Amino acid sequence: MERIPILKMGPYLLVTIQVDMHDRLAMTLQDDLTERISKTGSRGVLIDISALEMVDSFIGRMFANMAAIARVLDAEIVVVGMQPAVAITLVELGLSLPGIRTALDVERGMAMLGKSLAASTLPTPGDDGSGEGDAGPAE
Amino acid sequence: MPVQRSEVLPIRAEDDVVRVRQGAREFCVAAGFSLVDQTKMVTAASEIARNTLIYGGGGSVTIELHAEGLRHGVRLRFVDTGPGIADLEQALRDGYTSGRGLGLGLGGARRLVNEFQIDSRPGDGTKVSLTRWK
Numbered sequence: 001m002e003r004i005p006i007l008k009m010g011p012y013l014l015v016t017i018q019v020d021m022h023d024r025l026a027m028t029l030q031d032d033l034t035e036r037i038s039k040t041g042s043r044g045v046l047i048d049i050s051a052l053e054m055v056d057s058f059i060g061r062m063f064a065n066m067a068a069i070a071r072v073l074d075a076e077i078v079v080v081g082m083q084p085a086v087a088i089t090l091v092e093l094g095l096s097l098p099g100i101r102t103a104l105d106v107e108r109g110m111a112m113l114g115k116s117l118a119a120s121t122l123p124t125p126g127d128d129g130s131g132e133g134d135a136g137p138a139e
Numbered sequence: 140m141p142v143q144r145s146e147v148l149p150i151r152a153e154d155d156v157v158r159v160r161q162g163a164r165e166f167c168v169a170a171g172f173s174l175v176d177q178t179k180m181v182t183a184a185s186e187i188a189r190n191t192l193i194y195g196g197g198g199s200v201t202i203e204l205h206a207e208g209l210r211h212g213v214r215l216r217f218v219d220t221g222p223g224i225a226d227l228e229q230a231l232r233d234g235y236t237s238g239r240g241l242g243l244g245l246g247g248a249r250r251l252v253n254e255f256q257i258d259s260r261p262g263d264g265t266k267v268s269l270t271r272w273k
Contacts, residue, residue: 022153056185085178093247
C-alpha cells in the first residue's frame with residue numbers, strides 16, 4: 001500500500017509530502033504519524049508541503065487534525081514550505097488553518113520547534129518523580 | 140463561446156479525484172492561467188470532485204477549454220446521479236456539512252471561480268459548473 005514516509009531526524013520527525021494525495025493516503029498519514037509520535041516520543045514534527053500544489057478543505061482539515069492529535073500526545077507540529085499560490089487559495093477558500101503553526105522553510109520550522117521545546121522543558125523540574133503532569137517520552 | 144478542446148473524466152474512486160485535479164491543471168496551463176489562478180481552479184475542482192464522489196455516489200466531469208475572442212477560460216461540468224440536494228441554499232453556506240467535510244466545499248469552490256452554477260433536485264442528481272477566465 002502506498003504510504004508517505006516519516007523520517008526520524010534527531011529529536012524530531014520529518015514528513016515530506018511529495019505526491020498529490022488522495023483522501024485515503026492523507027488519512028493513512030494521519031494514523032501513521034500518530035503511531036510514530038507515540039512510539040518515538042518525539043516532541044516535534046515538521047511537515048514539509050513545499051511540493052504540494054494544492055491544499056483543499058479535506059487536506060487542510062487533516063493537518064488541523066494531526067496538529068490536535070499531536071498536541072494531545074505532547075508533541076508539536078509545524079507545517080513548512082507552503083507555496084504562495086496555495087496560501088492565497090486556502091484563505092480564499094475560507095480555510096485559515098487555526099491551531100496550525102507554520103514556517104516558511106524546514107530550517108525556520110526546526111528553529112521554531114527548538115525554541116518552543118526549550119521553553120517547555122526549562123521550567124519543569126528534573127526527573128525527581130514529582131512532576132505528575134509532566135508527560136515524559138512515551139515508552 | 141466555442142469549446143476548443145474537451146475531455147471527460149470519470150469520478151468513481153478517490154484516485155479519480157486526483158486525476159480530475161491533474162486534468163484541471165493541464166487545461167488551466169493550456170489556457171495560460173497564472174499559477175495562482177491554476178491553483179484556485181484546481182482546488183475548486185478537487186472540492187467538487189470529492190462531493191461528486193462522496194455525496195453523489197460517483198459521476199463524471201467534462202473539462203472544457205473555452206475561447207471567447209482573446210479570452211481563454213476553463214469550464215468544469217460535474218454530473219452525478221446521486222440523491223441530489225434538497226436545500227441548495229443551506230448546502231452553499233459555509234460550515235454546513237452533511238458528511239465528513241468541513242462544510243467549505245461548495246461555498247469555497249464558488250469563491251474560487253468566476254462563474255458557478257449548481258442544478259440539483261432531490262432524486263435527480265446534481266450538476267455543478269465551474270468556470271474561470273484568464
